[in-house]
Amino acid sequence: MVIHGLSNLSNGQQRLGITEPISLAGPTEYDVIKTRELEKYLQDAGLYESQEEAVVREEVLGRLDQIVKTWVKTISHAKGLNDQLVHEANAKIFTFGSYRLGVHGPGADIDTLCVGPRHATREEDFFGELHKMLLEMPQVTELHPVPDAHVPVMKFKFNGISVDLLYARLALWVIPEDLDISQDSILQNADEQTVLSLNGCRVTDQVLRLVPNIQNFRTTLRCMRFWAKRRGVYSNVSGFLGGINLALLVARICQLYPNALPNMLVSRFFRVYTQWRWPNPVMLCAIEEGSLGLPIWDPRRNPRDRYHLMPIITPAYPCMNSTYNVTSSTLRIMSQEFQRGSEICEEMEAGDADWDTLFERYPFFEAYKNYLRIDIAAENADDLRQWKGWVESRLRQLTLKIERHTYGMLQCHPHPGEFSDKSRPFHHCYFMGLQRKQGVPVNEGEQFDIRLTVDEFKHSINAYTLLKPGMGIHVSHVKRRNIPNFVFPGGVRPSHPSKITWDSKRSSELRVSGQNGQAEMSQGAVSGADDGRKRKRSEDNMDDNSKVSKSLTSLTPFSREVHEDRTFISASSACSVKFDETEVNNMGDQKSEKPSLQFPSGDSETNGSLRINRELDPILPVTDTSISNEEKLSSDKIISGPYEAHQHQAFPEEPEELEDNNAGSNQVRDNRDNSDSSISKLAVSEHPVISKETCSTQLCTNGGMEELEVNHLLLLKFGRFRLSYSSIYATLVDSRYQFFMNCVQLFLLIFLKILSNLYDSYNYKLGWI
Structure with missing residues (x-):
């Protein structure tokens, strides 16, 4: 098989990727020491499974392979095939995802794929006969088929090991035991579900082929998965990064630094993606057209692809964007976390931070003063499992609707996981942090009325085709002090804010810097005696910043806006709530208040007029003396140049111009046909009670989120x-x-x-x- 993106360097080494590496330098003694510390940290954190569990997983996979072979022979005989075909009938089990990449932890599920012959159908045989066989086995528990998913899957536990089983129906009468699914010919005459099911295995295998050192890749990926979970940005369905997304991002860094150890790869991961010019795509190899005519990621031909905010392209044909769920709000949050990680890695090199600092948990329930709470319930565990899957796949739509209907002035931060109240059986709870967009003037008495938006979201949720009695959803607004205790570890609310973290210290520094800057400016207005000294300090700051200006040429206006909004806790707490009326929810007679948010100009707990002075405290990354000028230039070239050149090379014709419709990038793929025209209509006709001056300021802000989300190209x-x-x-x-x-x-x-x-x-x- 030809591996695209593979070529030779001038020194005879093989080059992986679509560009030259940024640096070929080998590890230093410092990198060796810090890598050992990282490996020990990951080991102590319990990220590696025991040998006993590894053996159980191997036994489960072997038993599952025997089951599907028996299953295919049974259905072959039932369909009247001759004895020879029944004897040769075969099916195979393949693995993909974290297990295939070798980065799974204890308790993780196994992503598996069953490949069957042409006469074994998906609906009748896989979700019919095989489902019955598994249902009768005592080793199988929690069996849950999802045939109507975008990628149909059967979920269950086998001897306590969670398994996600997909099915691919090939156009072959007999499945050979040595089948190579990496060949493009395997997709010949395959239906869409089969192509999508095969894509997981094909992408995983291609990633392992396109990284220079698999062991370094695995350690780095395991680290980044742990970081993403700790910082609350690990959830593909919520619009953050999933396992395959992180694998592709890490693999690209491994290509750019082929001789680096995990310590340096982690540092460069944050540095590169902090400066990445989204929506330039991340690609491990060139996008191949293929000969089968399958749809690939192509913004020129596919209008929906033009609205993807953070494209990370899979390397196997047909190449697709693995991050189509990312929204402007989740991209903003991830960019903040990339910047935070980059700054901490720089402090680690200076000896002022350690791995604990990088992996600090994000204090979600301390970061905001206002939250949106979504409760769901059902009558039994099976109904709750189905209801939960449906609601989770569409929670992202609530974020999109709120931000669109408020013209981006009310920003949402979805929590990637759910919570359960043990006193209420068959119940789950989700939360979203709410805050005003930073830098927008606050008007007295201004409020965000999102009741119609919430009602529209609930109406779409209740349109579930498999809706059963007892399935209900309720959305309400809660303040930070009213967050229920069951969301906290052990069900105990902390009596005081969590210990001082890097985030809180950073917020305090920015706040003090901004206040000092305002005080200096005020003093200068009264007396001009210190004007010369102030100009001198400003010139010195400009001189220092010019040293890193080259590395900042690739920063987008969006990333600068993210830096303004770094004060998570203090900058988001200038808000109170106004309730207009009560609501009877779908789950009973309990009454609660509809979300109608009001943000006055001040607050009793914090100062609502907090601003960051750009002149006295420029938001620029710290200069890293360990990076050579040559490496900086190479990094700039890769981030800002070759990708754009590659795009033009891959798509030589001029792209069609974009239309003002962002719904395409924000739809779950199995629900892409759902009309979002009502969103744009409500954004005009059902706009909340907000003054037009504020709307004008928001929409005209240069370098803000709206330039990417609405006005970009x-x-x-x-x-x-x-x-x-x-x-x-x-x-x-x-x-x-x-x-x-x-x-x-x-x-x-x-x-x-x-x-x-x-x-x-x-x-x-x-x-x-």
Whole structure:
């Protein structure tokens, strides 16, 4: 098999990846020592399974392989095949995911794939006959088939080991024992579910082929998975990073630093992705078109691909974006965590931090003053399992709707896991942190009325086709002091905030720096005696910052906006809540308050007017003296240059211009046909009670989230004449008077687009294009 992205360097070494490595330097003595410390830390954290559990897993896989072989012979005989075909009938079990990569921990599930012949159907045989066989086995418990999922799966436990079993139906009468599923020909005449099911195994195997040192890759990936879970950014369904996403990100760093040990790879992971120019894609190899005509990730041909905010492309054909669930809010949170990790790694090199600092748990229930609580319940465990899967796959839609309906001024931070109240059986609870977007002026009495948004979300959830009596959902607003005790470890609420962490110290430093900067500016306004000294300090800061300006050329305006919002706790606590009316929830007669949030200009607990002074405290990464200028230049070239060049090389034709519709990037793939037109309508007609001055300020902010989410490269094409949608939109909302003109211009843009489509269609029919 040809491995794409493999070539030779000038010194004869093999080069992995689509670009030259950033550095070929080997490890230093410091790297060796810190890598040993990291490995011991991961071992002490219990991330490695015992030998006994490893043996049990091998036995489960062997037994499962025997079961599917018996199953395929049984159905072959039942379908009337001749004796020879029944005798040769075969099925095979493959593994993928964390188990195949070798980074699974104790208690982790095994991702498996059953490959069967053409006469073994998915609906009737796999979810029918095989399901019955497993149901009758005493070793199998918690059997839960999910045939209507985007990738159909059968979940169960075998001898206490969790197993996720997928099925791939090949166009072969007999499955050979030495089947190689890495060959593209295996996808010939395969249906969509089979292609998706095979993709997990094919991607995992390709990743292992495209990394220079598998052991270093595994240690680094195990570290990054542990970090992501501790920091609350490990959940693909919530819009964060899943296992395969982290594997691809780590593999790319291994390609860029092929001779580095895990200590350096972890540090460079944070450094590179802090400066990464999203939405430039992360790719381990070139995107191949293939000969089977299967859809691949291609923003030029697929309009939905244009709205992906953080594309991480799988290396096996057909290449897909593995992070289509990422939203603007989760990208903002992950960018904050990348920046935090980069700063801590720099402090570790200076001896001012250790691995404990990097892996500190994110204090989610101390970070915000306002939370959205989503409760779900069912009548029994099986119903709750189905209901939970449905709700979790659509919680991301609630985040999207809230931020869109409030024009991004109310930001959401979803917690990736669920909580359970032991006093309430068959019940789960989810939380989302809420805060005002940083840098937006606060008006007295301003409120965010998200009741209609929540009602719309609940209506979509209750449209579940398998809805049963007892399945209910309830959404309410809670303040930090009213968070239930069962969410805390041991069910005990801490009597005081958690110990001083790196995050709290960093927030305090930024707050003190901002206050000192304001005090200095105020003093300078009264007396001009110190103006010369202030200019000198400013010039010195500019000189220091110029040393790292090259490495910052790849930073997007989005990443700068994230840096402004680094004060997690203090900057998010200037808010109170106004309740307008009560609500009867879907789960009974209990009454609770509808979410109607009000953010006044001040707060009794913290100062709501906290701001960070950019001039006196520029938000720039610390210069790392351990990185050579040559490595910096190579890093800049890879982050900002070759990827864009590769995009043009992979997609030589000019991409079609984007339209103002972000729904495509924010849909769960198995629900892509659901209409989101109501979201854009509600964003105008059901806008919460917010002053237009604030809306104008928000939408016109340069370098903020909205530039990526709404205004990023939004152009409307009419023949050879192009209108900058983003500049028109940002300009027209600049005042109350021109709000009406904004609507008129939007109407004209839509009208021009319709004429453009009619014009192109007419020319096409005439054969002119």
